[in-house]
Amino acid sequence: MGNIDRRAFLATAGASVSLTVAGCTGTDDGAGERTTLNVGQALSPVHFDPIEQFSNPDAIVGNRIYSSVYxxxxxxxxxxxxxxxxxxxxxxxxxxxxxxxxxxxxxxxxxxxxxxxxxxxxxxxxxxxxxxxxxxxxxxxxxxxxxxxxxxxxxxxxxxxxxxxxxxxxxDVREADPEAFGTSDPIGSGPFQFVDWEEGNFVELERWDDYWGDELPALERVRFEPIDESTTRITEIETGAKDVIETVPPQLWSTVDEMDDTTIYDSPSVGYFYVAFNCNEGPTADARVREAIDYTFSMDQAVERYIEPAGERQHSPIPTDLAEEWDMPVDEWAEIPHEPDLDRAQELFDEADVPDDWTATILVPPDDNREEIGLTIANGLQEAGYDANVERLEWGSLLDRAYTGNADDYNIYVLGWIRYADPDDFMYNLFHEEAEEVNQGVYYRDPDVQEQIAQARETVDVDQRRELYIDAITTLLEERVHLPSYNYYNVYAAKNYVQEFETHPIGPVNPRLLTSYNNVTLD
The missing domain is CATH 3.90.76.10 (Dipeptide-binding Protein; Domain 1)
Structure with missing residues (x-):
């Protein structure tokens, strides 16, 4: 981030952001010391090969197995x-x-x-x-x-x-058998090594006693179990079957908050969840149609209803705390979305000659909250006189369709992006044409915006980067290429016996079981 003061940003973003590390109900030694940690994940990992892109479920496990240069x-x-x-x-x-x-x-x-x-x-x-x-x-x-x-x-x-x-x-290991490396035999240099995996059921890791770092993990074993049903995850933490669970849904927040032996860890994360339009084909390739859809519903109300208090409204592709640290015009961007106005929406649909029998295709992942955002858009379109189908797809099927640019596959999709604390990671991957078909399916090729994103990537001057990003983002928002939606807090619930429980604002690096500043133990 160049001259940006990251420590100052951390103070505003929350000195700790939730981490999926956890306590344990598992193995005791002869002295009664607990050394096995049981973690309830929201979703199951699908592979452990970091050369391929990790999803968050992959990273929660994989980041314990591998080390990095930095x-x-x-x-x-x-x-x-x-x-x-x-x-x-x-x-x-x-x-x-x-x-x-x-x-x-x-x-x-x-x-x-x-x-x-x-x-x-x-x-x-x-x-x-x-x-x-x-x-x-x-x-x-x-x-x-x-x-x-x-x-x-x-x-x-x-x-x-x-x-x-x-x-x-x-x-040498990965080249010898890439498939096994990503599934049955991942080998890294991190403090924990792979033991076993049954997809959809569990992943088990154990402490690597020959770890070369300055300190060995206090934990001997870690077991990750995916529990996609939110109420079941809450029950697991309440009964002590799990020591930590990933995410606390808004509707169950108070239930967990009232547990005497459990703590909710939450703070802003470096993430962005959004509604994206197919700007390549179909009615949504017309900016008037995208603006009309913005007039059919209230994103503010949707976020208040389905996301808070587990997250907050976001008005740009850059996470709010990061955008504020970069001195971007967050308040001005917050004025761009429209209040619902079905009459104005219909005028814009008519101007764009949208056929009366158009049925919008909205793709959402296997996530209840993003599905609710998709349904909110569909309801708004129906009030404006158009049908809409919300298709909830498993990740593989979703990504196969959402990035094609084909109007037969989608008009709208609801996704998110979480990775590095730099605007480039959001802007380049979500809007630059080189990321089409790989990380995004908007196909918005305004030459000025493309050039601004490319220039900002290639300069280390923070002031110049800031101005380039401001110009590009303002255009993207005014053109409704995305409708920014919300950002989750990094939220985990952990039993109080988990010691040195630390969290980090960059969600995919969590859970941090052993770092230069913590080593999780169970009391």
Whole structure:
């Protein structure tokens, strides 16, 4: 984030953001000490290969297995993990030289080498995975020696050091059997190693006693179980069957809050949930139709009804706390959405010659709250005289359809984005044409906006980046390419016997079971 004070941002974002670490009802040793942690996830992971993009359920497990060149501190700064120090940056911010620790090993005993780092940051582009846009600025890599790598970029890339928090994988192991690596035999260099996985039922990890870090985890085992039904998750934490659960739904917030032996951990997260339009084909390719849809319902009321107190209204693609830290005009952007006005909506539909028999297709993931947002839009369209189908799809089916640009597949989709604390991560992946079909399906190709996003990525001047982003975001909001919706707080509920329970604003890095500042134990 250049000259932005990340520690100041952390103070405004909440010094801790919820973490999926947890206590335990599990294994005791002879002295009665509890050393197994049971975590109730909201959704099941589907793979453990970080070269492919992790969804949040994947990351909750995978981030315990793998290490990174750099990792996050308590805030948004990064510190060495596999690296010995900060990178040496030369050649006008386009050359990074990184030295690795010589004692780090993977779970199979192989050393972590510069070649493994090189593979981990180049494979996403070579294989065309959803992470390719993060690593596409890399021009060349050079292995100086077994523990030193030089990375040259085509242009300055302001958030490249944060990108180096990406996990490092053992090249030889993954190349030998990529499918097994992502499912039955993931091998990393983190403090926990993979034991077993039954998709939809559980994942089990155990402490890696040969961990090369400064401290071993206090926990001996961690068991993650997906519980997609919210009321069941709440029952599990209430009865003590789970020590921690991921997410507390708004409608059950007071139930958990009133439990004497359980604490809710919540604070703003680096996330963004939104309604996106197909700007490539069909009626929603016309900005008048997108504006008409904005007139058919109240996003404020939908967020108040379905999201609060587990989250808050958001008015731009940049998380509110991050946007405010960057001194962006958040209050002005909040004035752009319209109040409901069905007469004005119908005028715009008529101007755009939308046929009376049009039926909008709205895609939503397997998430009750985003489904409610989709249903709210459908109800508004029906009040304006148009039919709408809300299709709730499993993740694989949803992503196969939502990014095609084909009006037969979708007109609208409701999704979210959570990853790095830099505007580029949201703007490039959600709006730039290079991310089409991979991370977004809006196909909005206004040349000025495309150029502004690209320029902002390639400069390290914070003031220049700010102005470029403000211009691009204002256009995107006025054109209703997205209707920003809300941002969840990072919310977990944990039993009070969980000690050193820490949370982090960047949701995918949670749960942090062992860091430079915490080591979770069970009292």
């Amino acid at each position: 990792t996050y501190t308590e805030g948004y700064d990064v510190e060495p993990e596999l690296a010995t120090a900060a990178p040496e940056i030369e050649r006008d911010n386009t050359r990074y030289t990184i030295e690795l620790r010589d004692d780090a090993q993977f779970h199979n005993g192989d050393p972590v080498t510069a070649e493994d780092v090189e593979y981990s940051i180049t494979a996403p582009v070579e294989e065309g995975t959803p992470l390719a846009s993060l690593f596409s600025p890399i021009e060349t890599t050079e292995l100086i020696d077994e523990n030193t790598i030089q990375v040259d970029l085509e242009n300055p890339f302001a958030m490249f050091e944060e990108v180096l928090t990406h996990h490092v994988v053992p090249k």
